[in-house]
Amino acid sequence: MKLRVLGAVCAALALTLVGCSQKADTSDEGAKDKSGVKTGEGVTGSAITLGALTDMTGVYASLGRSVTQAQQLWVKQTNAAGGICGRRIALTVRDHGYDPQKAIAGYTELEPKVLGFVQFIGSPFVAAVEQRIDGQDKGLVLPQAWSANLLGSKYVRVIGATYDVETVNAIDYLLAEKRIAEGDRIGHVYFEGDYGENALAGSEYAAKEAGLTVVEQKIKPTDNDMTAQVAALKQAGVKAVVVSAGPRQAASLVGVAAATGFRVPVIGNNSAFAPQLLKTQAGPALLKDYYVAASTLPIGDPGTGPAKLSKEYRAEYPKDGLDNGVIAGYTAATLYGEALKKACAAKDLTRAGVDRALLTVTDFGSDFGMSHDFSDPAAPSTRESVIMKPDAEVPGGLKVV
Template sequence: MRPARRRGRPARWVSCGLLGKGLPCIRTRIVHGQHPSRSCPNARLFGVTVQSDDSALCWYCTFEHTDRAVCHTNGRYCQHVSILLPTGNVRCRGVAVRKLVVGSTVLVVLAAGCAEGEQPVKTGPGVTDSTISLGVLTDLTGPFSATSQSRIKGYELFFGDLNDRGGVCGRKVELEQRDHGYDVDRALDGYFELEPRVLGFLDITGAPMTEAIEPDLVQTRALAAPASWSATLLGNPHMVVVGTTYDLDVINGLDHLRRTGAIHDGDTIGHIHLDSDFGRNALEGSVFAAQQWGMTLVPKAVQAGADVSAQVAELRTAGAKAVVLSTSPQQTATAVVAAAGWDAPFLVNAASYDPLVLRSEVAQAVVDRVLVVSPIAPFATDAEGPREVAEAFRRKFPDVEPTGSVDHGYAVGIAFAAIMEKACAERDLTRDGMLRAFQDTSDVDTGGLTGHLRFSLVGRPSSTRSYVSRPDPGTAGGLAVVEGLFESELVKLKGTRAR
């Protein structure tokens, strides 16, 4: 079930579940600020009109007191209902319906068992009568351990709160973790151990690991959320890529530099990128932007771990007015040091920045020269979703230093839970049921942790909006927002597709 929009926004379709004794499921539209034709009389709920798309089964809810409602279909009380509310709780024929907070959104889903005539929930691997198990295959001891551990804290925050509110489909969500230490063989061992025991994978960290596992996901039909924003993953229908892809991030970031006067049409720009899936996808963005704005692009491919000082010197000689970095965080620091005395800004993908650099001797140079473009909100972002995450993080982990990876984990949790809730509403918690729910999920509001997520456009990015931030040691998480979520006009023109 997809999260609802707040009042005052356009209409949105949601599933209302099974109604009455064996009556077919109908869809219900939430209509704000109007009372459309064919709508049921008295269909008012927190100022929201509820309209059925089947006039023969007029469905509506009327308010009783301040915290519950009675739901009807054609004069009968409904046995089961899944609806979305801005606030409050609902009761249908005495059956409690619980409130589930997802970021800044509130979902309302059935908390009791099936009504008479209702089909039981079909289940698959990882699903019992009381639990849903999800796999986390990540790097806890290798080069990305700090990022992975922060992201896991985001998962723990989200699913801890979700379980306190009843879980999904009356089941608690459990996470089964395996550490691969950024080793492909260990990742494969962990995957084959977890795969029969989980409904899907909440996290697969590392491009080489994802590439090795990806073919088997097609066979097992398990959904997986990679810790990556590569557009190449969009071609796999089982990959839940949460947020804007690397190429579109680069376009948005360059658009920011252009609008603020750092670069101009016809300028020369450089792009130092890893010779990897990440780097090549990011390069697509700078290639496209340079073509559209008549710029000269000087690309420099490097290997992981390589010293990039020579590439920086070459771009300086070429007269580059700005440099895009799609490298490792260590290479970002090296590039900044090598650019001493050169005033060109460095635009950095989120994967290329680690706030730990702000504790090093190059901290001031990073603060002065670097801008980070990201599909995920920095930790200190002043938006409803990030604020809620920050408050929850400080309560649960008061002695832990936060990063934006916490918000990433929380956003992935929101997306996966929305898919599971939709599968629950369709009474199908199998892997095929999850796949259908995933492909039918068209609007997940993360409260500003990401742009609105849309997975129903198969082969397209779930979001096309980015944040631009500046490193700041005085800001929680190490990044201060320079520009909130936005989308370049070039992003619409490029229209990234799966390859």
Template sequence: MKGPIVNISPVLRGLVVTTALALAATACSTKAPGGDASGGAVKTGQGVTDGTITLGVLSDLSNVFGPLGQTLVQGNELYFKQRNASGGICGRQVKLEIRDHAYNVQTSVSQFSELEPKALGFVQLLGSPIVSALAPKIASTRAVTLPATWSTDWLSKDGLVIVGSAYPVDMINGIQYLLDEKKIKKGDTLGHVYFEGDYGTNALKGSQYAAEKLGLKIKPVQVVPSATDLTAQFNELRSGGDPQAILVSAGPRQTASIAGLAAGSGLKTPILANGPGFDPALLATPVGKTLADNLYVATSYEPFSGGSKQAQTIATQYGTAYPNGKPTNMVNYGYATAEVMGQALDQACKEGDLTRDGLAKAMRSLNKVETGVMPALDLSDAAKFPSTSSYINRVDLKAKGGLVVAKEPFTSDLTASFTG
């Protein structure tokens, strides 16, 4: 039974419907190209036929993280379109089945139930509440899933493979950067606006840990995803004295509201956000100039306008594939996660086992994945994040995607002792 269909504009409809990426003209043999180690046929299971490997994508294309989810999907698509054009993976074309859960847990549960029987795994699952709700089903079905969320709560969860550093680690590295750059100093108070749950509450652990070790104070203020006017929360942040910096572990709308309120009150403090808190569309709003002056974004992936060779290559390819696209920094992350899945599929093919168990084993055999837009990733230990390095990005009104690198990926000394 089909999952719920969301009414959206024609521009986005192509993202929501099932996406089939260039199916092979003829059916392929069950033999791996060149054969496996023993020269036998490749063992297959759910989501794999002689000609096709099917992967699921459950994203938010129309709600809290809609613009980010759209470009995350485009990054996934871009990678697999290229792989398909060059012969596919293990003699098969990769097909993406894409659904928009609109950041609704019940919708995502229905969509997972629909897609799971016909997918080998999921190359994207966006949203901390969604991942939390589906984690037991992912474990029981053994469907390897790459969550587009970076909570330490996902460590050691069967089936979940995190790609990148953790929310609290990005926050620790970001606070260290602000201190090193003398944007803040010992003894300062930092306000932290956050979503309750596996995103914001998890990031708050990082800011509180950094504050304890660096002689800072944290004033946490919780918000809900539906809140777009944060006047009450902003006033709470200022009660007892203005904060010397504001941290945001929420969505782009909350970042915009906080920035606008700060500007309106004459408060010119640095704002540090986790990656999901920024959308370049904000730069075309009245708060754009304030964000350009004060916002920093900590991420485990390079921004769309990054200077690396791979980032520039992806940007060029994106412009060709999506001439009317509005890129965000999630393009690079979507491409990188697809690269991780692609390398795991290649390894599973080499081992002659394209079942879910074969893919899981192959994924955990990867101890140095180079994507070109992230630090090297070690996926071999499910109990550890594959990276503890963060890019610190700043707003550039002229850059595509809205961000440029302020500091190349680094790991602060504090992350070594942070256990989550």
């Protein structure tokens, strides 16, 4: 059966890490250059500076590295082609290590210096500053985060299906493949906070529509051993498991399940996999019955977009492997570039001008699997997902099923 997408989402995360901005009112917002283009924060006559708040040392270290390097590749290619609006692109990167204090401090440091953010990893951290972004900063932020709680902002724009929709699609796949059926119990292992709880809203909605029962297992990002969670789900008799956590937690879950004879399909949200896992003890189990949902084709797909990007990324970073962070980072940077080009054409490179420009992007990213529409800030850019399975023979370790 096809499940209807969740219509209403949970209230915004009540995370009180937001401090008052100390930015002085020194913006030159609205000043014009010699060609009549209005400029503001992060824009000079020769450069456009963007920020990236990433995780290269925490729970998403491998993905954060590839997202960032893909964006640096885009910057290099864009500048080699002459830049945008007669200006070079500069990218200022801060690694927060998936630590909330470092994430908020990084945003506070960079915000006055950049036009906006082409990357911000961590739904809880983005949510923590969303009030500041919407109320006073108003610089476009393209997060590597997919919480539905971020919808509705004109300035924080999610690229892809939100976690709740993605989870609905994941469970719908298991139903369509007859891996689960009405009356079954399904497990859901999820991070506490914005990411996991929004994904849980999707599984609860899907369960209600399909006559399933959800058995919850909430964990922290610092929890790496899933032995207790597997034991609880096994005892509960679940027929499948959804995991909304990081790659380490997904690998532990699948590996422990296999070692204890608990043989059920496991499906994860888009950030719950890294190809490096296939070389660990959990590798054989991941190859057998693990799946991942996402809103782009995998980097190893033979399609034109992934194949071209894979070749270019390998040439730039020959010592680094491929994963889906490459596509996620590159598409976000490319989208920001499209908004900048449209803002330039409208002669308005202020934050307000770039925000307005993004609203006119209605058919983006089809080379990487599906088209995205950014005209409605209250809606995900797509409600589609591809379902992928690990494959050790494919670059990036995932293939579409």
